[in-house]
Amino acid sequence: MADLILVLNAGSSSIKFRAFDAGPAEPELVLHGQVEGLYNAAKFSAKDAGGALIGERRWEPDVALGHQEATDYIGDFLRSHRADHRLVAVGHRVVHGGVQFTEAARVTPTVIAALDRLTPLAPLHQPHNLAPIRTLAEARPDLPQVACFDTAFHRAQPEVAQAYALPDSITRLGVRRYGFHGLSYEYIASVLPAYPELGAARATLAAHLGNGSSLCALAGGRSVASTMGFTAVDGLPMGTRCGNLDPGVVLFLMDHLKMDARAIERLIYKESGLLGVSGISSDMRTLLDSDDARARFAVDLFVYRIGRELGSLAAATEGADALVFTAGIGEHSALIRERVCRAARWLGVELEPAANAAGGPRISTARSKVSAWVLPTNEELMIARHTRAVVRTAA
Ligand SMILES: Nc1ncnc2c1ncn2[C@@H]1O[C@H](COP(=O)(O)OP(=O)(O)O)[C@@H](O)[C@H]1O
Ligand SMILES: CC(=O)OP(=O)(O)O
Numbered sequence: 001m002a003d004l005i006l007v008l009n010a011g012s013s014s015i016k017f018r019a020f021d022a023g024p025a026e027p028e029l030v031l032h033g034q035v036e037g038l039y040n041a042a043k044f045s046a047k048d049a050g051g052a053l054i055g056e057r058r059w060e061p062d063v064a065l066g067h068q069e070a071t072d073y074i075g076d077f078l079r080s081h082r083a084d085h086r087l088v089a090v091g092h093r094v095v096h097g098g099v100q101f102t103e104a105a106r107v108t109p110t111v112i113a114a115l116d117r118l119t120p121l122a123p124l125h126q127p128h129n130l131a132p133i134r135t136l137a138e139a140r141p142d143l144p145q146v147a148c149f150d151t152a153f154h155r156a157q158p159e160v161a162q163a164y165a166l167p168d169s170i171t172r173l174g175v176r177r178y179g180f181h182g183l184s185y186e187y188i189a190s191v192l193p194a195y196p197e198l199g200a201a202r203a204t205l206a207a208h209l210g211n212g213s214s215l216c217a218l219a220g221g222r223s224v225a226s227t228m229g230f231t232a233v234d235g236l237p238m239g240t241r242c243g244n245l246d247p248g249v250v251l252f253l254m255d256h257l258k259m260d261a262r263a264i265e266r267l268i269y270k271e272s273g274l275l276g277v278s279g280i281s282s283d284m285r286t287l288l289d290s291d292d293a294r295a296r297f298a299v300d301l302f303v304y305r306i307g308r309e310l311g312s313l314a315a316a317t318e319g320a321d322a323l324v325f326t327a328g329i330g331e332h333s334a335l336i337r338e339r340v341c342r343a344a345r346w347l348g349v350e351l352e353p354a355a356n357a358a359g360g361p362r363i364s365t366a367r368s369k370v371s372a373w374v375l376p377t378n379e380e381l382m383i384a385r386h387t388r389a390v391v392r393t394a395a
């Protein structure tokens with residue numbers, strides 16, 4: 001009977017799950033799946049380790065399937081596929097770890113309470129990360145659960161990269177740049193040495209482009225700077241989030257439109273980004289398939305902002321040797337990669353179109369000064385590694 005680690009990764013538009021055999025040196029995949037397109041046209045699929053489909057279901061858009069229903073569906077599916085395994089731990093992606101959590105932590109009632117206090121800083125994620133933790137803690141108090149944080153990897157950034165130019169009294173309240181998608185970047189940093197060119201790179205710019213999008217500069221296996229800040233609404237425009245915004249806009253919304261905090265929260269987290277600009281969809285596939293000028297402009301703005309922020313990160317690392325694309329858009333859209341590489345031509349990126357169309361891993365020409373890559377992320381494997389380490393340390 002194999003010892004199983006279950007990993008749950010609740011993103012803003014998807015819940016991904018993976019079950020790993022905890023025995024081998026590197027946790028070994030047993031089955032995986034996801035519900036994607038939450039609050040939209042949701043779709044469930046699950047595959048075994050060999051990639052064979054073992055479950056599939058679609059919901060019509062008018063159902064607007066949410067995180068809770070998706071988690072319940074996944075729970076039912078897993079119970080009916082338990083097979084010959086013993087569940088030994090559950091690892092969760094938790095988006096915000098604040099100042100307190102600089103590494104993965106075993107879940108206790110005190111940890112849950114501390115993480116709950118961070119909910120206002122990650123309203124699209126934290127409640128959905130904590131809900132299954134609470135449900136499981138009640139149903140299976142004996143089962144070890146481990147919280148793995150999107151913020152933890154960035155805590156190694158230099159102090160100047162983490163600070164806002166605010167009075168110390170405010171900074172001391174924890175108002176600082178945290179950065180997110182850290183599990184994804186930590187995984188990417190862990191695979192760079194497998195590619196000699198990337199292993200030798202002094203600095204790599206990684207682009208996690210999904211429903212939530214950010215960039216991170218990596219050097220020496222660490223995060224040096226990232227586009228996200230105090231919350232995951234900062235930086236690049238995203239599916240429904242606005243990204244960088246002059247704080248003066250918030251004051252304007254309060255003074256002139258009499259919007260309160262909740263109304264502004266809804267606007268900047270749920271009604272902006274690709275959805276707000278296009279008025280059509282938050283889904284990159286829909287926008288790329290559309291002939292509508294507003295869809296085109298939303299994509300133009302997305303690419304333009306990535307280009308600008310790549311420049312900012314390259315300044316933080318005084319030049320970069322490689323550019324890595326990952327996550328939903330980064331892994332699957334050759335067109336967005338091509339457009340981003342064009343925006344980064346000045347940095348020394350020269351795209352090889354055939355390699356890009358084929359999905360990489362290397363998508364730049366042999367003479368490209370800065371090499372470009374597609375590396376699929378694996379936040380779930382990173383979570384499984386942390387979960388096992390925490391459980392073993394405690395044992
Ligand atoms: N083939 C594709 N072309 C363009 N965009 C894609 C493609 N496949 C997935 N995406 C986009 O990836 C995004 C979801 O990314 P993902 O990393 O799974 O999201 P999450 O942030 O919820 O984890 C969506 O905007 C989706 O449209
Ligand atoms: C932090 C974040 O934006 O996560 P996701 O991309 O999964 O929404």
Ligand SMILES: [Mg+2]
Pocket residue numbers: 011012210211212327
């Ligand atoms: Mg994600």
